[in-house]
Amino acid sequence: MSSDFPSCLRLRLLKFLIQSTHQLQVSPIVKYSALSLFADRFCSSLYKFIQSNDTENWLLHPVTESNLQLFALVSIWISSKIHDSHPLSVKSLKSLGDGMIKEQHFMIRDFLEAEVALMQVLDFEVGTSNIAFKFLEDLLIQFKGVARVGKLVNFEACMDIMDLLYEKEETSTLYNSPRYLAASILVASYVITVPKQRWEFPVLPWGNTFVLKHP
Amino acid sequence: MDYLIDTMDNKYEQLETIGRGNFGEVYKCRDREKNTFASMKRILFRYQDDGVPGSVIRGVALLKELDHPNIISLLDVLDDEKWVDLVFEYLEMDLWRFMGTYPRIGKDPNLTKSFLYQILSDSYRILHRNLKPRNIMVDVDKKIVKIADYGLARPVDAPVAFTYQVLSPGYKAPELLIDAKYSTPVDIWSVGCIFAEMVTHHPLFNGQCEHTAIMEMFSLLGVPNVETWPGVTSLGINLSNPEALVSGVRRSLSDVVKGLEPTGIDLLAQMLCLNPCRRITARDALIHAYFRNA
Numbered sequence: 001m002s003s004d005f006p007s008c009l010r011l012r013l014l015k016f017l018i019q020s021t022h023q024l025q026v027s028p029i030v031k032y033s034a035l036s037l038f039a040d041r042f043c044s045s046l047y048k049f050i051q052s053n054d055t056e057n058w059l060l061h062p063v064t065e066s067n068l069q070l071f072a073l074v075s076i077w078i079s080s081k082i083h084d085s086h087p088l089s090v091k092s093l094k095s096l097g098d099g100m101i102k103e104q105h106f107m108i109r110d111f112l113e114a115e116v117a118l119m120q121v122l123d124f125e126v127g128t129s130n131i132a133f134k135f136l137e138d139l140l141i142q143f144k145g146v147a148r149v150g151k152l153v154n155f156e157a158c159m160d161i162m163d164l165l166y167e168k169e170e171t172s173t174l175y176n177s178p179r180y181l182a183a184s185i186l187v188a189s190y191v192i193t194v195p196k197q198r199w200e201f202p203v204l205p206w207g208n209t210f211v212l213k214h215p
Numbered sequence: 216m217d218y219l220i221d222t223m224d225n226k227y228e229q230l231e232t233i234g235r236g237n238f239g240e241v242y243k244c245r246d247r248e249k250n251t252f253a254s255m256k257r258i259l260f261r262y263q264d265d266g267v268p269g270s271v272i273r274g275v276a277l278l279k280e281l282d283h284p285n286i287i288s289l290l291d292v293l294d295d296e297k298w299v300d301l302v303f304e305y306l307e308m309d310l311w312r313f314m315g316t317y318p319r320i321g322k323d324p325n326l327t328k329s330f331l332y333q334i335l336s337d338s339y340r341i342l343h344r345n346l347k348p349r350n351i352m353v354d355v356d357k358k359i360v361k362i363a364d365y366g367l368a369r370p371v372d373a374p375v376a377f378t379y380q381v382l383s384p385g386y387k388a389p390e391l392l393i394d395a396k397y398s399t400p401v402d403i404w405s406v407g408c409i410f411a412e413m414v415t416h417h418p419l420f421n422g423q424c425e426h427t428a429i430m431e432m433f434s435l436l437g438v439p440n441v442e443t444w445p446g447v448t449s450l451g452i453n454l455s456n457p458e459a460l461v462s463g464v465r466r467s468l469s470d471v472v473k474g475l476e477p478t479g480i481d482l483l484a485q486m487l488c489l490n491p492c493r494r495i496t497a498r499d500a501l502i503h504a505y506f507r508n509a
Binding site: 077078081082084087089090108111112115116119120124125126127128129130 | 264265266267268269272273275276277279280292294295
């Protein structure tokens with residue numbers, strides 16, 4: 001999943017997305033689904049889309065940083081619609097955008113247009129049931145079921161690792177193998193957050209079985 | 216219908232209307248390039264400021280992730296500011312028309328068994344909530360059934376509360392009629408009703424309204440009590456006078472669903488268990504003795 005942008009721009013955009021999710025106080029599943037839509041999918045298929053479609057959408061001609069910021073906000077919006085029973089309103093996204101996007105003032109209808117454009121770029125592949133965060137959640141529940149020490153694994157640490165991995169393009173390619181990544185993050189978080197004298201569970205073999213059981 | 220013509224994208228030619236659903240109409244259309252038929256569901260956005268409705272996004276996401284031989288596949292998505300068009304593969308015949316058109320072939324016990332197996336094999340991963348003969352398409356030549364779920368389904372683990380009306384009363388599980396929390400067992404109930412209908416070619420419950428549907432159900436399956444369905448009293452039906460909740464002569468399932476082999480009656484009874492917690496799961500139904508000699 002190589003990104004189509006210079007890595008400094010990509011990093012700024014992801015920082016923008018993550019900050020926005022924190023300001024909007026969305027749940028972790030909304031945050032990581034939005035990251036998956038934007039970082040894993042949108043960023044890597046945008047130029048291919050523009051080349052193979054003679055789209056006249058002004059949001060894609062040219063692709064400016066503020067337009068990309070709009071797409072980042074729309075990723076959060078779509079993700080919230082998928083997961084929340086009371087999704088974020090376009091107004092709340094707009095007022096956040098008004099404050100954070102400096103170069104351009106986007107109207108509500110720009111958000112609506114960007115929503116459809118984003119889904120077109122993704123070829124409507126907006127499913128979020130196979131993302132690393134989902135697998136990580138499942139894995140942690142199972143882990144707590146088989147080992148008491150599972151309670152000591154810090155989920156916040158797992159999420160911090162996920163954020164860190166998005167910082168570099170090389171590490172964010174790991175999101176292409178979400179199940180392996182989820183198992184690795186759990187093990188890393190176990191090592192970091194569980195006190196050494198409590199390492200009583202064979203977490204590596206167990207994690208391996210999980211991955212092998214569902215290749 | 217003017218608005219249709221200018222946006223059909225020139226890719227599809229719109230033919231007749233073939234159905235109406237919660238979100239909008241379903242049209243038959245022709246792919247001009249491939250010269251094949253497709254069905255197209257146009258979903259109008261009621262509140263344009265909210266953009267594409269979450270239910271549509273979830274439906275599309277799910278259909279894109281799914282690739283199951285017993286589900287009608289999503290071929291294309293066309294969009295506009297005011298609506299989305301979902302283009303699905305097209306099959307001429309639905310199960311309701313199939314039963315009417317082929318009264319003899321349609322009652323072949325092996326065919327019923329095969330169709331039931333196909334319907335169940337899809338349904339343990341997805342919550343459809345609107346299963347009925349009109350939503351099940353039949354490929355008559357290949358003897359394949361496909362569930363036509365035009366965007367109402369959601370993954371089984373999705374947490375959102377289900378608030379809107381989704382199903383005609385005749386195929387609705389009791390916990391839906393009386394508004395309890397529900398989940399995949401509702402699909403099994405509907406499939407049970409469809410199973411009985413495939414055998415007899417008559418709807419098991421006619422259920423014009425919620426009240427008569429409940430009466431029909433209790434008349435056939437017995438009035439539930441706290442033993443058969445713990446928690447039933449909290450569902451808001453008055454069970455103090457059970458006689459008032461039944462009508463007509465009590466009949467058994469094997470009287471009503473005539474011609475079904477005994478293992479089939481047993482499976483049907485387990486699918487039509489009033490208590491959703493005790494209702495058979497799709498997974499268990501698929502290994503039931505009824506399918507053993509299939």
